[in-house]
Amino acid sequence: MEESTLKATASAPAKIILCGEHAVVFYEPAIVMAIDKQAYVTVEARSDQAIYIKSRNLGVSGRYERGRFKLGVGGGAAKSKLDPIRIAVEKTLELAEKKMGLNVLVDSDIPVAAGLGSSAAVAVATIAATGKLLETSLSKEKICSIAYEAEKTVHEQPSGIDNYISTYGGITIFRRGEKFTPLEARANVILVIGNTKVSRSTGLLVRHVSELKEAYPKVINPIIKAIGRISVSAANALQDGELKRLGELMNVNHGLLYALGVSSEELDQLVYAARRAGALGAKLTGAGGGGCMIALVTPDKLEKVRRAIRRAGGIAMLAKKNDRGVQVWEEK
Numbered sequence: 001m002e003e004s005t006l007k008a009t010a011s012a013p014a015k016i017i018l019c020g021e022h023a024v025v026f027y028e029p030a031i032v033m034a035i036d037k038q039a040y041v042t043v044e045a046r047s048d049q050a051i052y053i054k055s056r057n058l059g060v061s062g063r064y065e066r067g068r069f070k071l072g073v074g075g076g077a078a079k080s081k082l083d084p085i086r087i088a089v090e091k092t093l094e095l096a097e098k099k100m101g102l103n104v105l106v107d108s109d110i111p112v113a114a115g116l117g118s119s120a121a122v123a124v125a126t127i128a129a130t131g132k133l134l135e136t137s138l139s140k141e142k143i144c145s146i147a148y149e150a151e152k153t154v155h156e157q158p159s160g161i162d163n164y165i166s167t168y169g170g171i172t173i174f175r176r177g178e179k180f181t182p183l184e185a186r187a188n189v190i191l192v193i194g195n196t197k198v199s200r201s202t203g204l205l206v207r208h209v210s211e212l213k214e215a216y217p218k219v220i221n222p223i224i225k226a227i228g229r230i231s232v233s234a235a236n237a238l239q240d241g242e243l244k245r246l247g248e249l250m251n252v253n254h255g256l257l258y259a260l261g262v263s264s265e266e267l268d269q270l271v272y273a274a275r276r277a278g279a280l281g282a283k284l285t286g287a288g289g290g291g292c293m294i295a296l297v298t299p300d301k302l303e304k305v306r307r308a309i310r311r312a313g314g315i316a317m318l319a320k321k322n323d324r325g326v327q328v329w330e331e332k
């Protein structure tokens, strides 16, 4: 007789946006790449009906039972941090038409609230692990669409780019509401991520751009369109293996994001430090307002750019492409 699955674990990658953030919310294209930082989620069955969630990296835990939340550790903010994970679990249970209690353990090496898609990666891994435990076969398409539902509870009007790339991996030109098409990049994209260590809220930054757009449509709409055009030109540059062109386009993109009011002093400092150290291009990545920037480098400038980012006060990390997207396995 086959043994039943006792535990399932899934991993899902973080991402960087090479160009097109914010404009992508308004249906312009963006280029996004999954990177080698991952969220890991392990799910196991409980003997009761509660959903217990513990996030090691956030330092919070709690139990949901009969519509009530009971705090484990992490204080007043714990519930709002754990709610999106609970929603991902509940939506997967609903889809599988099952009712049962689960323990959910989240561990992640993705910096949180830093523009690298941590919440989406956790949602994607949670759904995949829960689906596996329930022995429900979930396609990547399904995982991605449930994760989008969870993302909606974290950010107000997400474009879906984070859950998309975390599910599928690789590098792509993403258009909101369209099917995934991987991008054939001829060039070896070497990126240094600089983390300002300033946390921020994607929802608030997206709202800020929306409000600016409402207030000055004739000024802001062309900026958003221009960002979309940058993404198209950058996709061509990638396909032609033209890294210098890609770097220039990234610089222009940062200028336009600055114009939209989503850069910050800390981000600008890291961007300028990286450029001075010889990066081909540097820009903020993700929602901005803090969080991370990226610098496109050639191998000979890698160390110099890393050091420059550190000296300017940031945490520097090398980002490699992740081609696999979400992965799931059983643990008996």
Ligand code: MEV
Pocket: 017, 020, 021, 022, 023, 024, 025, 115, 117, 155, 157, 158, 159, 160, 161, 162, 202, 206, 286, 287
């Ligand atoms: C999120 O990583 C980037 C934004 O474009 C928001 C979104 O696309 O949902 C700022």
